[in-house]
Amino acid sequence: MDLTDANATGQHVPTAVHPQNERPTRQISSPVDRDSRVYNMQHQRRGKAYIFNHDLFDASLKLGERVGSKTDVENLERALSQLDFKVSCFHNCDITSVRKNIKQLAEQDHTDNDCVMVIVLSHGMDGKIYTSDSFYHPDELWLPFTSDKCPSLAGKPKLFFIQACQGMKKDAGSTVQYDSSKMDSVATQEYSIPTMADFMIAYSTIPGYVSWRNTENGSWFIEALCEILITYGRQDDLLSMMTMVLLKVATLGRNYSQIPCVVSQLIRRVYFPPKQSSYTSICLASYNLF
Template sequence: MSQPEEQLTNNGNGEEQRPNGSNDEGDALGSHGASDRPRIAQMPVHRNALYYKMDHKRRGVAIIFNHEYFDIHNLKPRTGTNVDSNNLARVLKSLGFSVTVFENLTYRTLSAHVQEVAEMDHSDDDCLLIAVLTHGELGILYAKDTHYKAENLWYHFTADKCPTLAGKPKLFFIQACQGDKLDGGITLSNITETDGSSSTQYRIPVHADFLIAFSTVPGYYSWRNTTRGSWFMQALCDELRSFGTERDILTLLTLVSQRVALDFESNTPDLLPMHQQKQVPCITSMLTRILVFGKKN
């Protein structure tokens, strides 16, 4: 049986040419504090390189924060999450990552580990990957003892704070609800007869076909099978296992979205309002180059 994750309530040199007298302005209201001058970081690839450099000595660090049990708000155990964690750890190891799994951490401990990883020397690493498997709601994730903002996961890895990862891919995969809405889907039909007697059709979520990686769109449930694991992690591990060294990450994630959107549907016949519901992941990319893991010795 599939379960929802529980929740509570940017000339020839490539430079812009500006007309005389023109200036760039921000769209924010109010005054702005002066920022510190950015520090200098090692450039990992040529300015106009099409692909990220993925032939460093090491693939990089991968951290999985797996949460099954909670001490707050009567949050239910996330049965099936260990299947997700084990599958993801195996596939990331096969891609060359140095994988560490942490179980049921308090936020203080989780935050300390994030800070520790941010302070490491990643000069010889291709990239960074952090995955979180937990309960959540819009913009919020849960540790064992309290909630925290999802942005806290990547705050310490910006180029100014973690210069040895500057210009390198930093990947975050989050399996968690983003709300309590349900996606009943919509049917697409290819009618072949004028009277509608013959047609080909399938159901998709209403949020399909819009382009970190969240398991679901803001405001909606994220589903997890108690035996096979979450829909998103099942699809992600399958794609990485089959094509992780061949296809670029955005193609992979598009196919992950396709798998989740088309191959899965909630099975809760005893709870009809939640029966036959759909889901689609939400992928936000700020990557500036094409990322292909490639094979790692």
């Protein structure tokens, strides 16, 4: 559960060898050159962002209401819409609905999309995420999006954010002081894409520890994430922004501390440049001010 706080540089391409009884590697068109250091974020659309918000639970689970989670949803909708995502919110789904919606998202055609994002806000414990009536393991969220199962997202960022506890430990942190005086291609070349490449999975806390949530401002992690995305989302790459999120969350606590955990299999940098429609809307809005 989450808690409420009180206050390829080489040129050699090896020949694929397919062991007996294993399927050959599927040929998929890559949306970016092999040696590009940046993901192609110039498709027609940014992509879908699904938010699964769980703040009410069946009495049999003996889990408290997650007061403040709706604030997280509002902040996420604002931050992600600003970055041109098409945001869909699902509130208090049961286990069947979560799996159905994830399956439907993975089966969609993402050819014209830059990426995909899934965010879960819920209670959690020891490798489990709770729905309104049951629980599932986090890998059920991203395994349907591997390149062999979702080819239209092959070579594109697949981003997952999980706001939930991973245990019951509380990090009391350590007091730190500082001395203020010291503060001043070859496009046609074939190559293999690992099925688990291009994923980033960000947890609000490390395994075994609780995740803090404020009843008014929402969870520490999501509040920090949205603030950083809104402030730096058009200029910095995603992993640089995640470092800022970690810093903000890590220095936020008083009696207790929290440190998010980012697992990255991204092989390129992720930027969120404005879409043409977004840029045009901004220009028109500015024009109308005069």
